[in-house]
Amino acid sequence: MSVSPMSIDTPVRPAFWNVPIWGEIGVYVLGLLAVALCAWGVWKQWKIWTAGRAIEKDPARVRRAADAVMQKRVVETKAGRVHAMLVVGFFLLFLGTATATLDWDVGHYVFGQQFLRGSVYLAYKLILDIAGVAVLLALGLGAWRRWKSDTLERSTRFVCVYASLALIVISGYVVEALRLAVQQPAWSSFSPVGHLLAQGLIGFGPAALEAAHVVLWVAHGIAALAFIAAIPLTFYGHLYRQPLAAAMRKADAPGTLAPIADIEEQETFGLSAIEQLKPEERIQLAGCVECGRCDDVCPAVRAGTPLKPRTIIMKLRSRAEARERGLTDEKTLVGDVVTHDELFSCTTCGACARACPAEIQTPDFIVAMRRHLALEQGEFPEGAAAALENTASVGNPWGMDPYERMDWAKDLDVPLAEPGKKVDVLYWVGCAASYDRRARRIARAMVKIFRAAGVDFAVMPEERCHGEFARRLGEEYLYQTAAQENLEAFAGYDFNRIVAACPHCFHTLKNEYPLLKAFSELEMGERWKAVDHATFIRELIDAGRLPLTNAEALETLATVYHDPCYLARHNGITEAPRRVLDGVLGTHTEPVETGEKALCCGAGGGQIWCETRAPKPVNVIRLDALKATGAKRIAVSCPHCLTMLESAKATARDDATRVEDIAEIVAAALTERAEPAEGVGSEPAE
Structure with a gap:
């Protein structure tokens, strides 16, 4: 038996169509109960997490939570883009439900007229139908990815997660299809999925369709409300836990x-x-x-x-x-x-x-x-104990005589900082550029750059290892002891800022020393500004203070840039070294993983001092990725990266690829001049 189309003059949302009064009342009662259970579950979890202890106040937490919801990192991967489609689709369905509630409870009961009518209602239906399709497609792709993966969990828990969400959407489509099969409005096609399903149901009698509609409407409503109530108890809890976790991230x-x-x-x-x-x-x-x-x-x-x-x-x-x-x-x-x-x-x-x-x-x-x-x-990885003992006894992980720390500059007549004599730049050399034969070229290149630009600089004679690697290995006491010595030495000199050519040194001086009690006790805050050497060189080039000959003085080699983790990822400095390279070489290439997403060289966390048993060490993996660009020269801005990539070259018996710090590349392109530039003692333009 066919069903005849009903006469409906204007498209309007048919609120509670065919739903008995007990169903209309029940959805509000169960809805309030579901929201209450959800709120109670969240509150209970919060009490467990905090266990009566106060959360440290931070006004930026709300902003961080909001940023976590809208963050771009989620869509950087294919899986992330699929998940974003799921989130947007479900958000639109939630928004549609909220709008429908306002349409009936406010529009109908308060103002006597629904606002979901005419073209507004038709657009509303089309958007929600498309959103539902997006959700189902995302769930299908997500399930396929999970069951294909060798690393992601495949369990009953995730079967329930995917199936329950799909059930809510599919049952909603069928409920809509049953109504359309009975009413057959002229605008049925604005609910394309429901319209398509309705075509297969029109042959059933209206009584059967209406009875099925009531049963499925109740099931769909209970499933949707159960989802809300179960959020704190299930994997769905990440809806609020993820932004909460982001809000709790440290502000440093x-x-x-x-x-x-x-x-x-x-x-x-x-x-x-x-x-x-x-x-x-x-x-x-x-x-x-x-x-x-x-x-x-x-x-x-x-x-x-x-x-x-x-x-x-x-x-x-x-x-x-x-x-x-x-x-x-x-x-x-x-x-x-x-x-x-x-x-x-x-x-x-x-x-x-x-x-x-x-x-x-x-x-x-x-x-x-x-x-x-x-x-x-007192436990450390193999190889690290000696470096830690050396740092504690003689102030550097190599265990070399501290009186040899300035040997890299014997023939350069490098000025030493003097109490009472202010300098523009206090150059922090670092242990690598002081003792490692290969890394010493970085320090010598920096001196050439300072002099070519007419920078008023000096080196602190009491400089010793700041203990960053020890800190990452867990030896906090050695770090704080070294920091105390360095800060007391800094207090005796007057300078505008510190320039460091090592990102580990730069990060420690800029971000971690200021957190120490000794830093405030010595009143360092007012005159403390640490700058990485890439940013400093870029400022000199932009100010026209470096007489560069461009690539004419350099061997023409395809050059790829490798980002150090402690510069790019931890401090967000990615453009300065690239502008330096392009200013000197004219161009450079990029590896697949670059900028803040660059692959580590393997040196951080004290690993440079540890024995490795990895099947294929990190530095070898990174070298292969950099060479895959076709480059013959790898530009770095970190002495540890330089050491690790040079070591990887030795492992691979690669004599063709060159690894150079950006300071070395810039220094090689400098025009020699006898007299210093004007502006000696002034800071480069920002």
Whole structure:
């Protein structure tokens, strides 16, 4: 039996069509109950996370949470773009439901007329139908990716996640189709999916269609409201946990570690028990969406080491959740749950933290557990102990005589800083450029650049290792001791700013020294400005203070630029070194992973001093990627990157590829001149 079209003059949203009064009342009652259960679940989780401890106040948290919802990093991968399609589609469906509620409860009951009518209603229906298709397509692609992957979890839990969301959307389409099959309005095609399904239902009688409509409408409503109520208890909780986790991210620059306050008075150090987690850290762990983006970009994972960032976070989260349920065992957090090999494989490059949609600072957790091993257990990876002992005894990881620190400058007549004599630039040489034969060329190149530009500079004679590598290995005490010595030495001199050619030195001086108690006690803040050498050279070039001959003085080689993690990713400095290269060479090439997404060279986190058993070391992997561009010269702006890539060249027996710091390239292109430029003692233009 066919159904005749009903006579409807104007398109208008048919609120509660064919729904009994008990259904109309029930949806409001159950809706309020679902929202209340959801809010109660969120509140209960918050109480567990905080455990009565206060969250540190930070007015920027709201902005960080909002940024996490709209962040661009989510759509940098194919999987991220699929997820964005799911989010946008579901948001539109949610917005459609909210609009429908306002249309009936406010428009109908308050103003006596619905606003979802005419062309507005038709556009509304078309948008929601398309949104539903986008959601189903995204769910299908996501399920296919997960079941195809060798690393993502494939379990009943995720079957329920995908199936429940699909059920809500599909049941909504069928409910719409049943109504359209009965009413057959002229504008049915504005609900294309519902219209298509309705064509197969028109042959049934209106009574059967209406009965089926009521049953399925109730099922669809219960499924949608159950979804809301279950959010805090299921994987759906990432809807609020992810922005919450991002909000709890530290306000300091990426890669910056918080110092251990009053370190000599502490009885425990770092993270050795899950109870030691701060509320902010517990919330960060809860924010993990298990997407695996961190593993995809981790250099240690690519090198085949035991470390997998996602596994570290999930181990910590599982341990915390077990403790919340009162479950305990004899396993130690550091050693049994998280192994030493996992912890000491990390380069602290920050690639995982940058890729994470929840902005979880995985390296911070790793360093916290390393602190426990270093300061309580006295455990370090193979090879690192000697470098740490050398730094403690003679002020440099090589163990060389501190009186030889200035040997790199014996024939250069480099000025030394003097108390009471102000200089524009205090040049921080760093241990690598002071002692490593290859890296010394960077320091000599910097002196040539300073003199060619007429910069008033000096070197601090008391300079010693700042202990950054020791800090990343967990030896916070050695770091703070070294920092205290350096800061006391800095206090005796007057300068406008510090220029460092090593990004690890630059990051430490710029972001981490100012967090120390000694920094404020010595009143360093008013005159403390650290600048990386790429930015400083770029300023000199822009100001016209460097007499460059361009590429004429340089051997013509295809050049690719490698970004150091502590410059690009941790400090966002990517354009300055490129402008320097282009200003001298005219052009350069880029590897696939570049800028803030560049692959680490493998030196960070103290790894440059550690023995590696990786099947294919990180520096070799990076060298292969850089050479894949066809370049014959690799430009760097970090002495550690230079060392690691030179080492990779030796491993590969590659004598054809050259690795040079940008300072060396610029210095080679300088025109010699006897007299200094005008403006000696003044700062370069910003």
